[in-house]
Amino acid sequence: MVDWLESPTALSEQYADATNLNARIALHEQYSTAETGLREWQFDQLARDAVDVLAVGCGPADLWAENCERIPSAWSVTLTDFSRGMIEDAHENLADCDRTFAFGAADVARLPFEDDSFDAVTANHMLYHVPDREDAIAELRRVLRPDGTLYATTNGEQNMVELYDVLEAVLGERPARATAFTLENGGSQLEQHFDDVRIRRYEHSLAVTDPDAPVAYALSRDDVDHSLASDLHKAFAEAFENKEGDHDSDGGDDDDGVFHITKSVGMFRASS
Template identity: 45%
Template sequence: MGNDEAMFTVGEFAAKAGVTHRTLRYYDSIGLLQPSAHNKSGHRLYSLEDFARLQKIMTLKFIGLPLDDIGNIIKYDIDGKGFKNPLELQKQVMTQKIRHMQEVSAAIDEALLMLNKGEKLNWDKFINIITAINADINWPAQYQNASNLKTRIKVHEDYSTNNQGWMEWFFKQLNLPDNANILELGCGDASLWVKNFAFIPDGWSIMLTDFSPGMLKDAKSNLKNKNNRFKFKMADAQMIPFEDETFDAVIANHMLYHVPDIEKSLSEVHRVLKPKGIFYASTVGKKHMSELRDIIQKFDCRLITIKSWEHTEKFHLENGMDKVSKLFKNVKLKRYEDNLIVTEAKPLMDYIFSMPGNARQGFSEEKLMEFKIFLDNEISVSNGIFISKDTGFFYGTK
């Protein structure tokens, strides 16, 4: 019997994993880790892949998450071929948890130093400890958001007809001098710069901003030892915290449709740009991923919604020209040619469930299987589901 077929009894599995029978029984009873099979006598059998699931549970438990939260967040893991993506997500959350604990520890050290020196009590030192503790982020939400983002990126990477990814293509469209002061609004996890770091001119000074402190932490983590090439600042695109005429270029990569007041944000971009500075604003078109929306409607399930696509309507390729042209000159639109041909149901299911409002846990096993069979049938009709992509960017000068 090959390793891929190896099965373990409860006793064998518990001994190899270093956990008790009672722990495995409890995880089974709450649906956290159920055995892969049962033998003819009805006894539970575990597979090698069950070790990976147990490792995931123990890792998240180690960083302090309760079992209820663990049960929820592992539902968002990318169930692809291999274990790289789930491990990367666990490492990301653990790294952030360690950083937070270090911040709490530093605040405690500061208070201890004051007491050891016999100084007069400064209650602000104790308040700093409380503030550091309360700065803890919502780890399940962080894990879920990171997983959802990776899920969507993975589908585009694996099934796009254009071999040149969006980030690489978009970066090559930045027509800027070798010495330029650049601002990116809503930098997210800094993918634009991670994927193109080798091509960044030495003379570029780059400021990365995001409204989310969690995203800024991700950006710093992803850039790792390249951080010295960038500056980071939490910022609201509606109130950009920089002086007038500071930047040679401002980039808003697929983010303006998230901004409540787009006109105010565009005005702020205009303010911080130098004369003849360039503004780059990317978005999607109204027909972007339209076939996927059609599929969801065809399946006709109340647990799946297409409303998450509506958030782009505030700023898309069809209405963005008018908005940008009110403040910028010589505005042009350039489209990125690409589509998807998806040949597997599971990645497409992951993509759909990663969209806001589509929660996998609302589905029974029977309903999930029904959805998979439906997608398999759609794929078999034409050897893959064709999904059109409509992405591009506007660029204009001050």
């Protein structure tokens, strides 16, 4: 099975635009049990006294679009991504946001900015894709001002384990996971360049009620053959039946038709 998660060529195709990413985001947005959405939670972590803010690997800029009205007027926000298609999607996604943004395609390991340019940098669910991660983290530290902060969101090793169990049963082997920068190993990587590294966890899970949702998630991956769609749907339908009532502490059937998926998500705050 091809490990597309760290292949520059595969990633360029996978993230040519936001189509595949949006298919995976939809599963989380539709079935999250959290009271506060991830994008709102991520924005809540950012220091409001920042002025110059850089977003690397911004994707379609959902973080900024969903929090448009909350962005302080004093902020100057620069959005970058290695994919020009993503930058185009970000620009379109923010068209109705009454704020001024700068956009540009950029490699996080070779950022086109001077030293000490930003008060805050966001790197959300993207550092595990970067092959030259040590150079990238050094670059993030370089462009931050001495009192600046990096906000890097990522997943834990047990993230969505139930979904991957089903995929493994269908595919015959466990699909590749983004394990190069996780909640468990990301801190030690950041500590090579930052003095103060702390972690905050986003507590939630997924309560999925439609087998089509995890199937769409699976088919958005480069390593899942679309000819397996029927097998995947059957497997997830069976998983829904097997999970019925598993999370009902009273022994009733309140969870009938619900497939519970563990989520492990958090944010590193790194500064010097």
